[in-house]
Amino acid sequence: MTRLVRIGTFSAMTRLSVKALRLYDEVGLLRPAKVDPSSGYRLYALTQAGQAETIRRLRALDMPIEDIKRVLAASPAQVPGLLEAHRPRLRVERDRHDHMLDAITRMIDNEERLMDYTITVETLPSQTVASLRRRTDLAGVGVTIAEGFGTLVGAMTMAGRQPVAAPFLVFHDVIDADNAGDVEICIPVGAGAALAGPAGVRRVDAVTAAVTTHRGRHDEIAPAYHALTAWFTEQGYEVGGPPRETYLNDPAVTAEADLLTQVAWPMA
Structure with a gap:
């Protein structure tokens, strides 16, 4: 008989949090062996510990859940190729971290960099936007932002609409190393737009805001x-x-050092 343990015990065994195990159940990555019909408790088989460890290690390497699903479903001969496909992402992330460390070093050596921003008070006009939260x-x-912009552009293309102003993000929550949150991806489309699929259309009210402009890489925007x-x-x-962050030029044709991002913070 297969021995089953509750989610808390399985969490301690596998070093996966209870929250993570519940998520992996919901998305079909690691289902419990059984769910008690009377209590709703998730029960895991001890034989699932190996799969859990594989998931834990791949998530530690920031592999997306859908890619992990493919690895777990693959034959032994297919696995090396799937893992190798993730290697370029790790290199990009390593390079990003190296660049951030260099930026922090420059900031510590030259703290007046924080004071380089000119701040003005501006009234941002109301706009009709294609929106995805x-x-x-x-x-x-x-990835979320890139996929969101892709979804909006696709919906606008299907509807025969073109952007009428620069795209922007609204950060409804603080998103940091300890907190997840909501981000709204917006592309101004003008009045009368109607989009199919998950994209919506809404009116963004005019607002008075403190505004500054950041020049350079987006991962160095914190000083703004x-x-x-x-x-x-x-x-x-x-x-x-x-x-709100508004992207004033196109990263596809603009050098990173010349990227311009307007940061606007509404005033009460």
């Missing part, structure tokens, strides 16, 4: 937020809503 964590935010926070404190204003 997604919940994500820090590790997945880049620091400057805005300091400005709010110094001027005695209160934050009146979630911040």
Whole structure:
């Protein structure tokens, strides 16, 4: 007879959190061997520990859940190729971390960099936007945003609509190493648009905001937020809503050092 254990015990055995195990059940990555019909308790077989360890290690390498599913379903001959396909992502992430460490070094050596931002008070006009709201964590935010913009562009193309202004994000929550949150992906489309699929169309109200512009890589944008926070404190204003990032030029044709991102934080 296969021995079954409750989710808490299985969590301790496999070093996967109960929250992670519940998620993996919901998305079909690691189903419990049995669910007690009277209590709803998830029960796991001890023989599932090996699969859980594979999942834990691949997630530690930031492999997406759908890719892990493919690895687990693959034949032994297919697995090396699937793992090798993930290697370029690891190199990109390593290079990103190296660049961030270099940026932190420069910031520590030259702290006045935080004071380079000019802050103005502007009224951002109301706009009709194609909109998609997604919940994500820090590790997945880049992919979530890229996929969201892809979905919106696809829906707009199907509807024969073109952007009428620069795309932007609204960060409804703080997304950091410890917290997931909601981000809204927006492309201005003008009045009268109707889109199919998951994309929606809504009206964004006009708002008065403290505004600054960041030049350079997006993963170095934190000082812009620091400057805005300091400005709010110094001027005695209160934050009146979630911040917005508007992308003023196209990363596909613009050097990273020349990318421009407008950061706008509504004022109460």
